[in-house]
Amino acid sequence: MYLRELHLTRFRNYQNCLIEFETQKTILLGNNAQGKSNLLEAVELLATLKSHRTSKDQDLVFQKAEVGQIKAIVKRLYSETELTLTLRQKGRRTVAVNHESLRRQIDFLGRLNAVEFSSLDLDLVRGSPEKRRHWIDALLIQIEPVYAYILQEYNKVLRQRNALLKTIRKSLDEGEVNSEESTWEQLALWDSQLAANGSRVMRRRARVMARLAPIAQQWHRKISKETEQLNIEYAPNVNWLEDNPQVVQQAILDRIKLRKVAEENLGTTVVGPHRDEVEFTINETPARSYGSSGQQRTLVLALKLAELELIETVVGEPPLLLLDDVLAELDLDRQNQLLSAIADRFQTLITTTHLSSFDQQWVKSSQILTIDNGTINKK
Template sequence: MYLEQLHLTRFRNYFNCSVAFEAQTIILLGNNAQGKSNLLEAVELLATLKSHRTSKDQDLIFQNEAIAQIEAVVKRLYRENTLTLTLRQKGRRTVALDREKLRRKTDFLGALNAVQFSSLDLDLVRGSPDKRRNWLDALLIQIEPIYAYILQEYNRVLRQRNALLKTIRKSLYEVSESNQVDNSTWEQLALWDAQLAANGSRVMRRRARVLERLTPIAQKWHNQISDHTEQLNLIYTANVTWSEDDPQQVQQAILDRIKLRQAAEQNLGTTVVGPHRDEVEFNINETPARSYGSQGQQRTLVLALKLAELELIETVVGEPPLLLLDDVLAELDLQRQNQLLSAIANRFQTIITTTHLNSFDQQWLKSSQVLTVDNGSLS
């Protein structure tokens, strides 16, 4: 997989910028706040239709412009595609493949695969559970694009059920004449329970499966980087228990848990059962890395996870994804830098942002395309 061209129009601080990538390794050199990360964000959006920096399209559009566009030419093993993402201040974003507008965004996902590793990812270990859930979901979308729709459907059901629970809470606990809920409301809640269980089962089972596939790959990299001194384990901790990867069994486990927590849900007015409450645990030598891991251990862990992501995506899609390294080399010591660079070798097309070239080996620089980024322009 090779990114040949990228054209940014009114995106972030790029008013109109085209670049042709001519090497396996591209280094974006420049001071802070010049647009290096913005360029990587554009590639990330083409790969996942998400940005890890914002959830609002308006934030991605140049100043007061109405529309922004990201266009890229991607060379795959057996084909070449032109990808276009159009963002709007008002109205929905649209996607096009080879200039043909797509009705379903899931048909766009998978045209480009990329793994991003930024300094923000070092918070993956110590951060809140939703960071780890989002990381796992982003990986799933890359290898199984239909998962984006599954997750969207689950979140839609969750919003509707939460709205109904708020209504029930108001009827039961706030001052009113009857302090009662009519039968039709309880029947409606039962319907949302069933939908939550069905959609939640799809999310939970896929998360558990992908983590099961990722774990041995991450363990291999972690052993190598830590010089076989530490044992890594990744555990998907769902808030319901099941023994088999069976849709009916997982759905029933969710429904049983809902019944058990119904008083708490009605009191809080929100859903407390489901994959939105699950956790991904990282343990080093059977100790939670979040609580006890040193900074060095945490960096090793995240580096192992990113290398495992690359390898898993390559295995599933049949060709290597892009690697986006956003200001991350400065966060790694020399040993971890060398581990990362040797693992990349010439296997993955890599785009790296940096404020200086001192940390790069001369041989690397000779074979790399170095682009200077200055206030939204490239040279």
């Protein structure tokens, strides 16, 4: 797939900016805080409807403007599509495909696929389990857009169940040991829904990790020159032996019974995919605790290259690659591994503060755009 055109209107620090991409590789050159990352963020939003930098649409709209918009023309193997995402300071965002508004945002997903790699991605290794869960979920949404709906439904159930558990805890704190029977019946209903929706989430996470892990291991061996062995383990909050809806649901329900007292005392749900983890080990040593900075960068690079390959395999076209000032974070050897892997296989948008990091052949074959306070010019 190929991003042919990107039009930003009152988005972040861009008042009105139209970019036509002319080559497979585009270098976005400029000092810090000029808007380079904002441009990549716009592409990320079109691909996932999420930003890794903010969860508030108000942050995305230019200064005091009421409405901001991201518009793109995406060329795929058999079609060309115009995508429009409209953001508002107040009110709900809207999406459109070829000027036709979509009632469900989920129908917008999958029109553009992109993998972003930034210095913040070291949090995949160093950060909390929530960072790794978010990473799995973002990947799943790209290769199976319906997963966005599945995850949304699970989170709805989780919020409702947590609200009820808080009510139960309050009753226990006030000495009302024998709460109304209807309360416990209601909790049993939420238990059942949590198990059903949680099963859908967990089974998909397990499947995608089973596909991604061997690809990442292969890249990791190549980058580390066969000196290190990466192991990736999906560690669900609930264990099961068979990828079967009923089996997984029952495993969740059994675990809920075991943790019943803890949940009542804490007033929150402690069983389910919102407590899942992904464990990375290098040469059988936990990468999060003991991996060096270089090892952690190698691991993240291997994961990103594996994402690219997996998405290409599933959707049948190479996704876009968004590189946010990562060359400065990588040593020369890792830079060369990354640039060699990209070649002309993936359309790549890469931000940098200077061109000296790039091989001259790479520079000559790239479109270079300079960015200065939301204004873009060809170099």
